[in-house]
Amino acid sequence: MKVFKAIAWIALISFVVIQFFPTDRNESYTTPTTDFMLVNKVPSKIENQLKVSCYDCHSNNTVYPWYSKVQPAAWFLEDHIKEGKEELNFNEWSDYSDRRKKSKLRSIIKQIESGEMPMDSYTLIHKDAILSENDKKVVIAFITKLKDSLK
Amino acid sequence: MKTIKRSIRTVALVATMILTVSCKDANKNEAPSSASNEVMQENMDSSKNMAMNNSQNAMAEAILKDYFNLKDALVGDENDKAKMLGGTLAKSLGNLDKSTYSESQQKELTDIIEDATEHAEHISESDIKHQREHFKILSKDITVMVSITGTATKLYEQFCPMYDGGTAWLSTKEEVRNPYYGSQMLKCGKVQREIN
Numbered sequence: 001m002k003v004f005k006a007i008a009w010i011a012l013i014s015f016v017v018i019q020f021f022p023t024d025r026n027e028s029y030t031t032p033t034t035d036f037m038l039v040n041k042v043p044s045k046i047e048n049q050l051k052v053s054c055y056d057c058h059s060n061n062t063v064y065p066w067y068s069k070v071q072p073a074a075w076f077l078e079d080h081i082k083e084g085k086e087e088l089n090f091n092e093w094s095d096y097s098d099r100r101k102k103s104k105l106r107s108i109i110k111q112i113e114s115g116e117m118p119m120d121s122y123t124l125i126h127k128d129a130i131l132s133e134n135d136k137k138v139v140i141a142f143i144t145k146l147k148d149s150l151k
Numbered sequence: 152m153k154t155i156k157r158s159i160r161t162v163a164l165v166a167t168m169i170l171t172v173s174c175k176d177a178n179k180n181e182a183p184s185s186a187s188n189e190v191m192q193e194n195m196d197s198s199k200n201m202a203m204n205n206s207q208n209a210m211a212e213a214i215l216k217d218y219f220n221l222k223d224a225l226v227g228d229e230n231d232k233a234k235m236l237g238g239t240l241a242k243s244l245g246n247l248d249k250s251t252y253s254e255s256q257q258k259e260l261t262d263i264i265e266d267a268t269e270h271a272e273h274i275s276e277s278d279i280k281h282q283r284e285h286f287k288i289l290s291k292d293i294t295v296m297v298s299i300t301g302t303a304t305k306l307y308e309q310f311c312p313m314y315d316g317g318t319a320w321l322s323t324k325e326e327v328r329n330p331y332y333g334s335q336m337l338k339c340g341k342v343q344r345e346i347n
Contacts, residue, residue: 097262103269103288110284 018071023078025068026085028060035059036093046142050090053118053129057084059091065125080119098150105147109140210247211300217243218293219323221274225286225330226337230279237274237282244268247300256299267292283314283331290320297321297346305347311340319343 031038037047056062057080067073088104096104111117112131123130131139217240224233244264249257270289274282294308310319314331322328327340 097266099262099266099292100269103266106288 015071021071021075023071023074025064026060026062026078026081027064028091032060032091034092034094036090039094040146043142046139049131049135049139052126053131055090056126056129057081057122058088060085060089061091080122102147102150105143105150109143109147112136112140112143208300208303210243211296212302212304214240214243214247215293215297215302215304215321218289218321221271221286222320222322222330223328225279225283226328226333228279228333230282233279233282234275234277237271237276241268241271241275244271252299260296260299263292263296267296279333286320286330287315287318290318294319294321302347305345307342308344308346309340310343313339321346 033039036042036050042050062077062081064077068077088108093101108117113136118126118129118131217236221233221236221240224236244267247260247264249260252260267289270285270292273285274289277285297306304323307322307325308319309322309327309329310317311329311331313336314329318331320330325342327338327342329337329339332339
């Protein structure tokens, strides 16, 4: 029992302590002119879908959930967003060369097809980010068309 | 009692977080291991091109060697080995010296290297199915790179019509050994072009 109490205290204290570690927040209120939606003609339905399902981790602006203010959740999110943006940042779309655009588009198709993206840990909370089979088809058809338009 | 329970839960959560984070870091550091350096060393020694004074071409040859080692790992269905070699390749891609090429070539090379590095990095941390997906584009990148840098080795561009709507790769041997299917369909494909 004593041991339990000690552990509980240590946990409680460390929980309080980690709250004081700040994290970088991924927020920006302007959309750069290089954004995917601005440089491509995206049907509004698909635009909305991509923004809801992808932009939280693949752009410079995340719509944060309430628990993002609490550690260790904030670290977890920060890590995911950082990694997500490294892989693909829709806000910087036109900065990518055609070769890289094609690579990215191809990966987008593969990841949506296999259901790897949007991630399970994300859709668990963001139910609206889940793509139905039909949504997937429509998005993939659009992305494929875009990919084929690049030489 | 209630507080204790809650705290225990917190401990578990924190512990999991810390573990996840540290495991991840460990994985990342694993890729460029000393073993991979040995492989590279071996390649460098065996490469006849090293005799040339052109260090820049030598780096392109080293990239090719790493690419072929990776290809062989995929042919052999060796996921872990391919991971390691993907890391090695990502490193050597960064070493390519572009200084003597024309401006437009330099631009293209930079672009190829950036793209190829990303694919090589993904290969260093993926399962074999993903590794093969990335290897497809990586092969494309390397093929374009060779068209700029040239190589002293005779290369065969091979083509498998079955994988992902038709996919090419490079090999130093005329005999087809398919990196996209491995043992499943080892000899699927044909030589579509000879380089040099």
